[in-house]
Amino acid sequence: MKYIKLHLYTRHKPPLTDKNTDEVVKLHLKRTIAAIVSACMLTITASAQSTYTVKSGDTLWKIASKHQVGLSELIAANPQIKNISLIYPGQKITIPAQPSTTAFEDEVIRLVNNERAKRGLMKLTKNWELSRVARYKSQDMANKHYFSHTSPTYGSPFTMMQNFGIRxxxxxxxxxxxxxxxxxxxxxxxxxxxxxxxILSPVYNQIGVGMAKNSAGVVFWTQEFIKSP
Structure with a gap:
């Protein structure tokens, strides 16, 4: 059986962005902990991982962004780090591999932009963090045997995006x-x-795509669209 569903765009007040406020620091820690728990359920096959040597000025957040992996996945791949706020130059950090589904996800984005180009619409920019959200959503549907925009794990698409730090x-x-x-x-x-x-909305300027399979081999797909604030 094949199904499709959509959730039309809505507008939200962007979440707080000042990382120096106590409220945002607490919120980020809460989101990170939740994402670490979720990472344990992410079962997409990946290619070989790599190793990165910490340089002066690095933080786990900077390293994660540089390699386009989630902070929670980076933390989970480095259990030897007891204090995630304390890393030092020369330290070896394991970088989680990109999932093997990335090529399929990128092909969907290419096809989306082809359709937009036919109509003279602006190309959507791939947002790797948004693709990460989409991948988690697809895997959640595959793992928990549902097909809905509202996740029992993450809530609505908009709540999920905000909780993953998407503005x-x-x-x-x-x-x-x-x-x-x-x-x-x-x-x-x-x-x-x-x-x-x-897909053809002139409102959006960024896209993320994620796919996952359940134990029976059924494929789940998620497209996330945003207009950056």
Missing amino acids: FSAAGENIAMGQRTPQEVMNAWMNSAGHRAN
Whole structure:
């Protein structure tokens, strides 16, 4: 069986961004802890990991951003680090591998931008952090046997984005289940007026795509769209 669903964009007040405030520090720690728990459930096959040597001025946050991996995944891959606020030059850090699904996800983004280009619309920029959110959402649907925009783990798409630190002034989500290839899932979305409206919306400027399989091999797809604030 193959299914598709969409969530049209809505507008939200962007979350706090001043990392120096106590409120934001506490919120970030809460989100990090939650994401670490979630990372334990992420079962997408990945290629080989690599090692990075810490340089002067590095923090785990900077290293994670540089290598386009989530902070929680970086922490989980380095259990030898007892204090995540304390790393030193010369220390070896394990960098988690990119999931093997990345090529399929990137192909969906390419197909999206092809459709937009045909209509003279601005190309959407890939946001790796948004793709990470989309991947978690797809894996959550696969693991917990549901097909909905509202996750029992993360809540609504907008709550999930905010809890993963994504800032936006408008956002939307398309999901699909059962399609085996990027072209197949794009055909399904483009043949649905609501999903096509998200893909071709002039409002958005960034995109993330994530896919995952359940134990039966059924593929789940998530597209996340945002307008950066």
